[in-house]
Amino acid sequence: MSSPLRRDDVAHVAKLARLTLSSAELDMFTEQLGQVLEHANDMSSLNLEGVKPTAHPFELLNVVRADEIRASLDRDEVLAMAPDAQDGRFAVPRIMGEAP
Template identity: 45%
Template structure:
């Protein structure tokens, strides 16, 4: 398909540089205008390829969940775990209160 857009001008690049608060030299304006024009042309070609019969995707390959199922396994006895805690109350770890009670 033909490219219907006009080439990016050096004035447009200077305007974009001012908006972005970038210090750009005169030589850089010409260089960046050419480079940005190539980038914009490439993006336009990608838009031409997108067709209504192609379903949008978020990943290049299908994903599947790779986590293992939850299974109950033996663990340390409660007494042994709580023995290493700095403070215990009612068979639980005792921690400082961080939220006040709501009324």
């Protein structure tokens, strides 16, 4: 099987994740992530007909909590964790454009 992952794929994913990778790092991660994917691809050789996709190891359904208010955090404490705050809000560099 040919390598499942191209260098461009890694560059694209890195960009989506806001990671800046050097050329050498791109090569390294293409190699390493490729191996991980190849390992996952091993499963393609198995006959999985009738096997349900598993997202969770537990047979749990409908885990919910009652709609009851619990105490929130103290605002001063919360804002103290942030690099910057103003008017009771978190201050961040100006956002260009709208949310996707």
